Amino acid sequence: MTEQLDAGLVAGEIAEHPDALSKPYAGGELGRGRRRKEDAKLVTGQTNWTDNITLPGLLHMTVLRSPMAHARIVSVDVSAALELPGVIAAYSGADLADVQGALPCAWPVTAEMVHPDHPPLAVDEVRYVGDGVAVVVARDRYTAVDALEAIAVEYEQLPAVVDMEAAIAEGADLVHGDKGTNTCFRWPFASGDNYAETVAAAGDDAVVVKRRFRQQRLLPTAIEPRGVVVAPIAAADEYTVYSATQIPHILRVMLALVTGIGEHKIRVIAPDVGGGFGSKLNVYAEEVLALVVAKKLGRPIKWTESRSENYQATIHGRDQIQDIEIAATRDGTLLGLKVELLADMGAYLQLITPGIPILGAFMYPAIYKMKAYDFHCTGVFTTKTPTDAYRGAGRPEATYAIERIMDELAAELGRDPMDLRKQNWIRHEEFPYDMVAGLTYDSGNYEAATEKAEQMFDLAGLRAEQERRRGDNDPMLLGIGISTFTEMCGLAPSRVLGSLSYGAGGWEAAQIRMLPTGKVEVTSGATPHGQGHHTAWSQIVADALGVPFEDVEVVTGDTDSSPKGMDTYGSRSLVVGGIAIHKATGKVLEKAKRIAAHLLEAAEGDVEFSGGTFSVKGSPEATMTIQQVALATFAAHNLPDGMEPTLDSDYVYDPENFSYPHGTHLCAVEIDSETGFTTIRKYVCVDDIGRIVNPVIVEGQVHGGIAQGIAQALYEEAVHDAEGNLTTGSLVDYLVPAAPDLPHFDTGRTETPSTSNPLGVKGVGEAGTIASTPAVMNAIHDALRPFGVRDIAMPATPERVWRALRHDDGTPRDASGTVAYGGPSTNATSGGTS
Amino acid sequence: MIPAAFDYVAPTSLAEAVSALSEAGEDAKILAGGQSLIPVLRLRLAFPSTLVDLGRVDELRGVREDGDSLVIGAMTRHSEVMDDPLVRQYAGLLAEATATVADPAVRHRGTFGGALAHADPAGDLAAVALALDAELVAEGPGGRRTIAARDFFVNYLETALSPDEILAAVRVPKLEGFWGVRYEKFHRVAQAWAIVGVAAAVRMDGDTPGGSIAEARIGLTNMGATPVRASSVEGALVGAADRAAVQEASSSVAEGTSPPSDLGGQADYRQHLARVLTARAVTAAAGLGG
Amino acid sequence: MRVRMKVDGVVYEDEVEPRTLLTHHLRDGLGRVGTPIGCDTSNCGSCTLLVDGESVKSCSVLAVQADGTEITTIQGLAEGSTWHPVQKAFQEHHGLQCGYCTPGMILAAVDLLSHNPDPTEDEVRHGLEGNLCRCTGYQNIVKSVLSAASEMRGDGPLPGSFQDAPAESHETAGASS
Missing domain, CATH: 3.30.43.10 (Uridine Diphospho-n-acetylenolpyruvylglucosamine Reductase, domain 2)
Structure with missing residues (x-):
């Protein structure tokens, strides 16, 4: 050790507290199931949810919401509310019209897209049940709720627009009368060969199957509802905004743009956030309202969402009608795919509402080779809560449609559905593969994942059991469902986003700060809400810098301390944010190596780094740990001439490609044919997400994803009545599955590294959700196919299944339509829609 | 909120x-x-x-024997009812149905009397009270009166209690001899209310398992504005000695019912479920296999 | 109205409005914010805590109803710095992600194990039917509770999910399941 390290106050202190210096790096951080750093506070209740935040003089805001789906606001009278003791202020939309701005949509998918003004509080018209019409500010939350009852609003009812197809029909009632149409956009996308010509060229050899699938509307239901607290220093026009958000960095920019407050005067903090699933990937009315009201009053404001509000005022997911047509030759070789999509925007465009179906557009061809692809999407306004990103965001919908219709095509051709997939998927030696939809899949091995899944599942054994039981006319129907999938995630290469008209880039930022004692602070723009970023980032940094896992502290979710970022969504954190961190550690090491060479009086080229220690080739005595280099850099007594005395580094990483996780999910269901009740008997998945940082966290992501996908298949549906009221407005009627409603999942992995990033990692946050819905629904259809059942809407409620097993006159269908897989193709002509 | x-x-x-x-x-x-x-x-x-x-009225809480009946205080919590040895011995159907109400935390607070007085036809316990010929003891300014369960449930969320009366206790006649019981609850997720529920208690000939049914009690949950007692099916079940006979007797259970059509299911589906679940509940209660 | 209750070992006496929900009294009145709120219909179970040792959903109880009771929240479950076996098990088996349902889930599990110290997987799933989790798919929660049960019975915890030893070299780590 060089002498200057022993000198000075800090070094002296460290000498007296040897524990302050780090233990040597033990290695093996990547791929290790580390206990989560996040858990200690969470299992002891020492959390900082937004609603836990309290400030001196804090006031509570509540929002009065429209009870009608569509109405003209004749008048709003808040005077009686203002008379109530403890009420500080009450504002109608008109009162705030000059300051509230308009909520942003960052994804104008076409230049012609209809983009209606979206005031945080409605001024002239309300357009969905739950649209805000007034706010109250009171000294406590009870008074703030009471005061809502004292606000008098006169409405003039207008026609609700509930059904998408009716909305785009001639003469339909309009959601936005001034726009003259309920069509938000049309987005055509043809790729590869011309679909119609390709099918025509195949002549009589072409088999075409068409289906209509409906992606029901879902309520994301993060268990923590939203909330916001704004702490103003009004005199300085400075604001701290705490929000239960996935996107503090984007929110900061957007709040500045919406309100006109300088971006540099707004600090956004996402404290502990209780789940998001896309629903907190937005800029919401209440965030803007709390800010403008705090500015007006010069007092801190809190708004906390109730679950009933959450179901009306937080974005909904899915809600698409998919007309899909697949063409193959009689031997099963896919020719092409045609998709006509209707996507419900709801009443307004939220942050990326119109982009969700567009994200899906690229995923319909999935893992299959085909020549022609024709896609067209129409975005439609209705008088319902806006839709936006919900776990998977466009990709689950696409995967559902292709995986369902592959099964239907297999049935049409009399083929085993797995064999048909194997015939058409990209073989592992064909990667990288240029897909018909224009993406280049960098890596994958569908064969390996599928083979492993088939073994874990005992696919052959279950098929044999199914055949036997069908022969016995067992009233419990066994169904076997397959879903192979890939998805584009790790959003996203900025230039790709630009080509899709998205309003921002897809990079992520990281910063490494080497502290004098050799501890490491890491800031990341990827902002967690349950994923375990702090643990995974610590592993990446520990591995790269050779420091102990415990010595790494991760800082996220505060635009002051982690000022740059694009936040967390689209399974991007590891593949974009994690790579940014990895790259930042590279910059630290590069500089540390120069300093070590200088201090060890060696040529830089002779210095090697391994396990946290710099050493000099051929001089085993000459070593320095990275912690010693950090201290020497801090002391700055002896650095190379002109060198800045810091090891800190920044990196902003813009990915060159998406990542393409894939997997094979297999599901066996038992259907009680007397009641229609479906029970999942077995669920096996093998996911390939490339290199693994923390296998336990990965498995948790897969479990949760599968659960949400199963929930779409079997349980959840947001239902509106003809007047546009959400009839599933609480957890009493919106059926989120609990522990007894879900099966055990057998999970497996294969590892085919991504070739698009240096760690070889792929995203996993959405994979389970994308794969599981079609696996379950294919299993149900497999069970019912002998009865001639063509399609059951989601969720496959017992009643829907029961009705599918009956003729229109109520008599039970019989199983005479049994399809023997591998048997001769029966009447393999085009199927109609059902 | x-x-x-x-x-x-x-x-x-x-x-x-x-x-x-x-x-x-x-x-x-x-x-x-x-x-x-x-x-x-x-x-x-x-x-x-x-x-x-009523949470501090101790006299309204607890289960005791009174001759041929159990007297269950209206404020006895679900968790107490389902675990009570007397209830398990003499009113096993009630114990079984109570264990399906909501979830453990709700069962720690919710009460037997509260559930009956709420008179939600989708609630599990009203059909059981009806099937067991329970009597409801009401206390009002005019004194105490006893109301038979069949007279208690008047309409949707409406009972025979007058606004100034309090449900004090429920008298449940003991089931003596060999009674098999089963509560078949059909719901989509564990927490959800019953789409249909069937409460069945059957006494077997010779008071032994197997053999034929000597007496049956059937109550239906969520098959109308009030819980329903399926008396005609009870009669038809007498003498049934195998699954086929039970199924045959159960097939008329939905006759005359007016179940709701709502998010949980259309009326005709509920009527179908009632038939299926009645056969299943009775078959299981009678120990007639599967 | 005046209410007196012992919360996590400390006696509090306060004036509350009759309509004050127990959960709001704890959170806003006493500053015991470890118990979160997730719904308004008593379905989600996030606000579950123990009143006189039994699980209840504190959003569906009035503070006045809890007068005279002893309450344990997630903040009072550990003995000093020693976590309750259920708390430990949730970390050891990755029984939480965002953690919002966790306080309620843990206290529901504590209640379950007090009635049934040796539950089957199915009994654990049913015992937690009143608590919704949106992150985990419940599998690791169930595993956590089974492990805690084993430890509390004196049989030691189930093998943990996490690795105490470093992973094998990344280059050679093969596919695992």
């Missing part, structure tokens, strides 16, 4: 409670376990002027 303001009294005796309720006037409501009422208040679907909390 947060309830609107109300006055609150917490009497410690039944007599006090009756007078408190009378004094509080017609907009008062009784608070039993609160597991249905408090969510309703939070959603501001009800605005009572006063809540009369």
Whole structure:
């Protein structure tokens, strides 16, 4: 050790507290199931949810919401509310019209897209049940709720627009009368060969199957509802905004743009956030309202969402009608795919509402080779809560449609559905593969994942059991469902986003700060809400810098301390944010190596780094740990001439490609044919997400994803009545599955590294959700196919299944339509829609 | 969400409670376990002027024997009812059905009497009370009266209790001899209310398992505005000695019912479920296999 | 109205409105914010805590109803710095992600194990039917509770999910399941 390290106050202190210096790096951080750093506070209740935040003089805001789906606001009278003791202020939309701005949509998918003004509080018209019409500010939350009852609003009812197809029909009632149409956009996308010509060229050899699938509307239901607290220093026009958000960095920019407050005067903090699933990937009315009201009053404001509000005022997911047509030759070789999509925007465009179906557009061809692809999407306004990103965001919908219709095509051709997939998927030696939809899949091995899944599942054994039981006319129907999938995630290469008209880039930022004692602070723009970023980032940094896992502290979710970022969504954190961190550690090491060479009086080229220690080739005595280099850099007594005395580094990483996780999910269901009740008997998945940082966290992501996908298949549906009221407005009627409603999942992995990033990692946050819905629904259809059942809407409620097993006159269908897989193709002509 | 303001009294005796309720006037409501009422208040679907909390009236809590009956205090919690040795011995159907109500935390607060007085036809316990020929003991300013379960449930969320009466106890006749019981609850997720429920108790000939059915009691959950007693099916089941006979007898269970059509299911589906579940409940209760 | 209750070992006496929900009294009145709120219909179970040792959903109980009771929240479950076996098990088996349902889930599990110290997987799933989790798919929660049960019975915890030893070299780590 060089002498200057022993000198000075800090070094002296460290000498007296040897524990302050780090233990040597033990290695093996990547791929290790580390206990989560996040858990200690969470299992002891020492959390900082937004609603836990309290400030001196804090006031509570509540929002009065429209009870009608569509109405003209004749008048709003808040005077009686203002008379109530403890009420500080009450504002109608008109009162705030000059300051509230308009909520942003960052994804104008076409230049012609209809983009209606979206005031945080409605001024002239309300357009969905739950649209805000007034706010109250009171000294406590009870008074703030009471005061809502004292606000008098006169409405003039207008026609609700509930059904998408009716909305785009001639003469339909309009959601936005001034726009003259309920069509938000049309987005055509043809790729590869011309679909119609390709099918025509195949002549009589072409088999075409068409289906209509409906992606029901879902309520994301993060268990923590939203909330916001704004702490103003009004005199300085400075604001701290705490929000239960996935996107503090984007929110900061957007709040500045919406309100006109300088971006540099707004600090956004996402404290502990209780789940998001896309629903907190937005800029919401209440965030803007709390800010403008705090500015007006010069007092801190809190708004906390109730679950009933959450179901009306937080974005909904899915809600698409998919007309899909697949063409193959009689031997099963896919020719092409045609998709006509209707996507419900709801009443307004939220942050990326119109982009969700567009994200899906690229995923319909999935893992299959085909020549022609024709896609067209129409975005439609209705008088319902806006839709936006919900776990998977466009990709689950696409995967559902292709995986369902592959099964239907297999049935049409009399083929085993797995064999048909194997015939058409990209073989592992064909990667990288240029897909018909224009993406280049960098890596994958569908064969390996599928083979492993088939073994874990005992696919052959279950098929044999199914055949036997069908022969016995067992009233419990066994169904076997397959879903192979890939998805584009790790959003996203900025230039790709630009080509899709998205309003921002897809990079992520990281910063490494080497502290004098050799501890490491890491800031990341990827902002967690349950994923375990702090643990995974610590592993990446520990591995790269050779420091102990415990010595790494991760800082996220505060635009002051982690000022740059694009936040967390689209399974991007590891593949974009994690790579940014990895790259930042590279910059630290590069500089540390120069300093070590200088201090060890060696040529830089002779210095090697391994396990946290710099050493000099051929001089085993000459070593320095990275912690010693950090201290020497801090002391700055002896650095190379002109060198800045810091090891800190920044990196902003813009990915060159998406990542393409894939997997094979297999599901066996038992259907009680007397009641229609479906029970999942077995669920096996093998996911390939490339290199693994923390296998336990990965498995948790897969479990949760599968659960949400199963929930779409079997349980959840947001239902509106003809007047546009959400009839599933609480957890009493919106059926989120609990522990007894879900099966055990057998999970497996294969590892085919991504070739698009240096760690070889792929995203996993959405994979389970994308794969599981079609696996379950294919299993149900497999069970019912002998009865001639063509399609059951989601969720496959017992009643829907029961009705599918009956003729229109109520008599039970019989199983005479049994399809023997591998048997001769029966009447393999085009199927109609059902 | 947060309830609107109300006055609150917490009497410690039944007599006090009756007078408190009378004094509080017609907009008062009784608070039993609160597991249905408090969510309703939070959603501001009800605005009572006063809540009369029975939670501190100890005499309303507990299970005791009284000759041929069990007397279950109205404020006895679900968790106490389902684990009570007397209930398990003499009213096993009630124990079984109570164990399906909501979830453990709700069962720690919710009460037997509260569930019956709420008279939600989708609730599991009203059909059981009906099937077991329970009697409901009401206490009011005019004194005490006993109402047969078949007269108690008047309409949707409406009972024979007058506004100034309090449900004090439920008398459940003991099932003596060999009775098999089964509560078949059909719902989509564990937490959800029953789409249809069937409560069945059967006594076997010779008071032994197997053989034929000597007597049957069938109550139906969520098959109309009130719980339903399927008397004609009970008669038809007598003598049934195998699954086929049970199925045949159960096939008329939905006749005359007017179940709701709602998110849980259309009326015809509910009627179908009632037939299937009745056959299953009786078959299981009678030990007739599968 | 005046209410007195012992919360996590400390006696509090306060004036509350009759309509004050127990959960709001704890959170806003007493500053015991470890118990979160997730719904308004008593379905989600996030606000579950123990009143006189039994699980209840504190959003569906009035503070006045809890007068005279002893309450344990997630903040009072550990003995000093020693976590309750259920708390430990949730970390050891990755029984939480965002953690919002966790306080309620843990206290529901504590209640379950007090009634049934040796539950089957199915009994654990049913015992937690009143608590919704949106992150985990419940599998690791169930595993956590089974492990805690084993430890509390004196049989030691189930093998943990996490690795105490470093992973094998990344280059050679093969596919695992």
